Amino acid sequence: MTSSGSNRLGEFEAIAKLFAPLAAKEPGALSLTDDAAILDLPFDEDLVVTVDALIEGVHFLRDDPPATIAKKSLRVNLSDLAAKGATPRAYLLSLSLASWVGDDWLTQFARGLGEDQEQYGIALIGGDTTATPGPLTISITALGSIAKGMMIRRSGAVAGDCVFVTGTIGDAGAGLAVLKGGGGTLDKNERAALIARYRIPQPRSALGPRLLYIASAAIDVSDGLIADLAHIAETSGVRIVVEAARVPLSDPFREMFGGDDEAIIRAATAGDDYEIAFTAAASARARIEGLGFPITEIGRVEKGEGVVLLSRDGKALKLSKPGFTHF
Amino acid sequence: MTSSGSNRLGEFEAIAKLFAPLAAKEPGALSLTDDAAILDLPFDEDLVVTVDALIEGVHFLRDDPPATIAKKSLRVNLSDLAAKGATPRAYLLSLSLASWVGDDWLTQFARGLGEDQEQYGIALIGGDTTATPGPLTISITALGSIAKGMMIRRSGAVAGDCVFVTGTIGDAGAGLAVLKGGGGTLDKNERAALIARYRIPQPRSALGPRLLYIASAAIDVSDGLIADLAHIAETSGVRIVVEAARVPLSDPFREMFGGDDEAIIRAATAGDDYEIAFTAAASARARIEGLGFPITEIGRVEKGEGVVLLSRDGKALKLSKPGFTHF
Numbered sequence: 001m002t003s004s005g006s007n008r009l010g011e012f013e014a015i016a017k018l019f020a021p022l023a024a025k026e027p028g029a030l031s032l033t034d035d036a037a038i039l040d041l042p043f044d045e046d047l048v049v050t051v052d053a054l055i056e057g058v059h060f061l062r063d064d065p066p067a068t069i070a071k072k073s074l075r076v077n078l079s080d081l082a083a084k085g086a087t088p089r090a091y092l093l094s095l096s097l098a099s100w101v102g103d104d105w106l107t108q109f110a111r112g113l114g115e116d117q118e119q120y121g122i123a124l125i126g127g128d129t130t131a132t133p134g135p136l137t138i139s140i141t142a143l144g145s146i147a148k149g150m151m152i153r154r155s156g157a158v159a160g161d162c163v164f165v166t167g168t169i170g171d172a173g174a175g176l177a178v179l180k181g182g183g184g185t186l187d188k189n190e191r192a193a194l195i196a197r198y199r200i201p202q203p204r205s206a207l208g209p210r211l212l213y214i215a216s217a218a219i220d221v222s223d224g225l226i227a228d229l230a231h232i233a234e235t236s237g238v239r240i241v242v243e244a245a246r247v248p249l250s251d252p253f254r255e256m257f258g259g260d261d262e263a264i265i266r267a268a269t270a271g272d273d274y275e276i277a278f279t280a281a282a283s284a285r286a287r288i289e290g291l292g293f294p295i296t297e298i299g300r301v302e303k304g305e306g307v308v309l310l311s312r313d314g315k316a317l318k319l320s321k322p323g324f325t326h327f
Numbered sequence: 328m329t330s331s332g333s334n335r336l337g338e339f340e341a342i343a344k345l346f347a348p349l350a351a352k353e354p355g356a357l358s359l360t361d362d363a364a365i366l367d368l369p370f371d372e373d374l375v376v377t378v379d380a381l382i383e384g385v386h387f388l389r390d391d392p393p394a395t396i397a398k399k400s401l402r403v404n405l406s407d408l409a410a411k412g413a414t415p416r417a418y419l420l421s422l423s424l425a426s427w428v429g430d431d432w433l434t435q436f437a438r439g440l441g442e443d444q445e446q447y448g449i450a451l452i453g454g455d456t457t458a459t460p461g462p463l464t465i466s467i468t469a470l471g472s473i474a475k476g477m478m479i480r481r482s483g484a485v486a487g488d489c490v491f492v493t494g495t496i497g498d499a500g501a502g503l504a505v506l507k508g509g510g511g512t513l514d515k516n517e518r519a520a521l522i523a524r525y526r527i528p529q530p531r532s533a534l535g536p537r538l539l540y541i542a543s544a545a546i547d548v549s550d551g552l553i554a555d556l557a558h559i560a561e562t563s564g565v566r567i568v569v570e571a572a573r574v575p576l577s578d579p580f581r582e583m584f585g586g587d588d589e590a591i592i593r594a595a596t597a598g599d600d601y602e603i604a605f606t607a608a609a610s611a612r613a614r615i616e617g618l619g620f621p622i623t624e625i626g627r628v629e630k631g632e633g634v635v636l637l638s639r640d641g642k643a644l645k646l647s648k649p650g651f652t653h654f
Contacts (some may be wrong), residue, residue, distance in 0.1 A: 028373075033562050034481050035407040035547055036377035036471075043370035046355075050363035051419045051455045051468060058458065080362040092378045094421065094466040128378045131385065134461020139421040141378060141468040144363070154361050220362055235360050 015129050018110055019093070026090055026123035037125035039090055045145040048086035052076045056098065056135035066105045067112030068199050069138070074116050075201040076222065077142035079274040082208030083220035085152040086144030088120050093127035096137040120205050150212055157217040157236035157279040163299040164288065166204050166275040168250040169225050170267025171197035174257065183256050190252035201274035207293045211278060214287055218278035224271040226319060230307045232279065239304030240279075242268070245312050248296040261311050265319060268309060342456050345437055346420070353417055353450035364452035366417055372472040375413035379403045383425065383462035393432045394439025395526050396465070401443050402528040403549065404469035406601040409535030410547035412479040413471030415447050420454035423464040447532050477539055484544035484563035484606040490626040491615065493531050493602040495577040496552050497594025498524035501584065510583050517579035528601035534620045538605060541614055545605035551598040553646060557634045559606065566631030567606075569595070572639050575623040588638050592646060595636060 016032055023029035028038035041047055054073045056062055074091065081088050093113075117123055122142070175198030177183065178191050186194075203220075211218060217236055219228045225247070233240045244264040257263040279301055280288060288295055299310075309317045343359055350356035355365035368374055381400045383389055401418065408415050420440075444450055449469070502525030504510065505518050513521075530547070538545060544563055546555045552574065560567045571591040584590040606628050607615060615622055626637075636644045 030480060030482070033558070034411070036375045036411045036413065036478070038478050039374040039376060040475065041368060041374060047366040047368060047374055047470075048363045049366060049419060049468075049470070050453060051421045051466075053421045053423055053455050053457050053464075053466065055423055055457055055459050055461070057460050084361070084363045086363065092376060092468055094378045094380045094468075096380055096382055096464055096466075126377060128380050128466070130380050130382055132382050132462065132464065133384050134382070134464070135459065137380075137423055137459065137461070137464050139378075139380065139423075139455070139466040141376075141419055141421075143374075143376070148367065151363070151365050153357060155357070231360070 015106060018106055019124060019127065022110060022113055022117060022124040026125050028090070029123065029125040032126065037092070039125065039143060041145050044148055046148050046151060048081060048084050048144040048146050048151055049141065050077055050080040051139060051141040052080070053137060053139040055137050062100065064199070066108035067115070070109045070112030071116050071200050073138045073140050074113060075203045075274065077140050078120055078205050079201055079203035079220040079222070081142055081144040082204045083152070083218045083276045084146065085150065085208050085212045085215070085218070086146045087209050088122040088142065088144050088205060090123050090125040090143045092141040093124060094139040095127065095129045096132035097129060098132055098134065098136040101136055147212065152211060152215050152218045154217055154219050154232050155235040157232050157238050157301045159238055159301055159303045160282070161216050161279040161301040162282050162285065162297050163229070163240055163242060163277070163279050163301060164295050164297050165221065165225065165248065165277045166207060166293060166295050168248045168253065169221065169273050169275065170253050170270050171250050172272035173266065173270025174253050175199070177256070186252055186255055190255060194252050198272065201272070203274055204276045207276065207291065210291055211276070214284050215278040215280050218276055221273040221275045221277050222271060225268040225273065225277060226307050226309060227269065229277055232277070233305060233307050237305070239302040240299060240307045241302055242299035242307065242309050244309050244317060246296060246298040261317055265309065265317055269319060342433060345433055346451060346454065349437060349440055349444060349451040353452050355417070356450065356452040359453065364419070366452065366470060368472055371475055373475050373478060375408060375411050375471040375473050375478055376468065377404055377407040378466060378468040379407070380464060380466040382464050389427065391526070393435035394442070397436045397439030398443050398527050400465045400467050401440060402530045402601065404467050405447055405449070405532050406528055406530035406547040406549065408469055408471040409531045410479070410545045410603045411473065412477065412535050412539045412542070412545070413473045414536050415449040415469065415471050415532060417450050417452040417470045419468040420451060421466040422454065422456045423459035424456060425459055425461065425463040428463055474539065479538060479542045479545045481544055481546050481559050482562040484559050484565050484628050486565055486628055486630045487609070488543050488606040488628040489609050489612070489624050490556070490567055490569060490604070490606050490628060491622050491624050492548065492552065492575065492604045493534060493620060493622050494600070495575045495580065496548065496600050496602065497580050497597045498577050499599035500593065500597025501580050502526070504583070513579055513582055517582060521579050525599065528599070530601055531603045534603065534618065537618055538603070541611050542605040542607050545603055548600040548602045548604050549598060552595040552600065552604060553634050553636060554596065556604055559604070560632060560634050564632070566629045567626060567634045568629055569626035569634065569636050571636050571644060573623060573625040588644055592636065592644055596646060
């Protein structure tokens, strides 16, 4: 673990000691006392690597619980690994510390990471701590592994495949709406469930590696179901047709927004779901059901390009949200 | 390559396209169009991984040339890999973009990365782009590889070893002093040479992998020669004695500060040298000379703890710089 920022050096050494227990189980972390870390991968596996940064005021608020911020920072990366079929192995933490961050905050942040390390079987192996005059910025690089050559890509969808998605869609967006004062008809538990979906992603880490040899293409749903399927459509060179009526919605979401086309458009363009959208041959349906995870078939892959969301009467719904104008 | 920051999505897709040529030679980068990248390591090698963040106003200034900022961001990481004996393989770029960053800046930044990729044989394999309300923040995760189990650690120094350092020490600090108006007696070329040492690190990437089977411990000199040797002393559980008269100084540095004990203390505590300090058995001296790199023997490893800088008359010099008070 390295650090910089001139006169705060002693402080940063204390921080390195605070994070050292998170590296205790991974020999390659060298207790965070070296310039670099070592990862000894099995000879028949590829490294799968991804990075995501979260910024105060953009991805979280200063007053959010530090453990929640820690978990969100780690889990957005775990979600990427899961969508690729990879098993999490280790991560590096690049922390740009705003002046308001104190010992209490850091202790709770480290506790949040520790809890998730237990849950997801991943360990801290390195990092960098720097003082910033700006907002707190957390950049995590997650390292996973997968059988050589088997990473599930965005580019493998072919015409004739079916389209699937895990869990329910739109809950994180609904959670944000609740935080902004919406959801007056919901009871306390329903509100809490939606807010939890917004605050702490639940990456599909247990499912991801089981999609190997099943999914032809996959992506984690972070920008929004339609936008993310558009990435698969573009890299695979196909058209994806989603039937609005099949998009899985949670009970609290339906309670809040109903289930008509407008509600489904809201869900499918809201983002932050951290579910996995994937394509697979129709012949894989039985195996997918046999996995025992909540997975819904929502559409099909055709020749062509782009993503179409079909209403119940078979018409293409108009998606006007900024950022999706190219559909 | 992922991106976030709401309404700048279209802009970030343009940025991903700008960086895509930097990933063209590395198949595992998947043209930066997937959630994660793949690195297929040789079966007999370990992954060596390190991360460093550079922040506007802390590590560079807004007006610094973008290509210089790019190279510094990459090279501080390459220096870590070199000190570990690792061969650079690939890197991930986490970019938190301040609002003042425009297309021109990004184009020049990408050009700087491209030039260094050619020079150091490394390729971009993934990244994340985010809008920040704060300073431009660049976090790079560098991936290298090394024969399994052979990474050179900080912890391998033993009593009886000799201490070596590459190149010359203190030039980056002197370059900063020149930028602040010092160095009036230097000619233009000398000033330029020192400033270059400050602005753009020259990592010892060609040497690093050749120190395998030679160095017992190594570290890149970034905090300052004495501070970094103290890291080796601490993790190895030894005492390191450096003879001030043997610390290698450049001609421009001597021209500016002379070569007395005070000048040497300045050099050995200045930081940002990005040379490699390492320990090796006395029996390795001939092989070290045979490497054909500028390497100077500067001291010895003893039983005990801490780092001592000995003056010509054998007295321990007092080092009062903040951050070094524990010696």
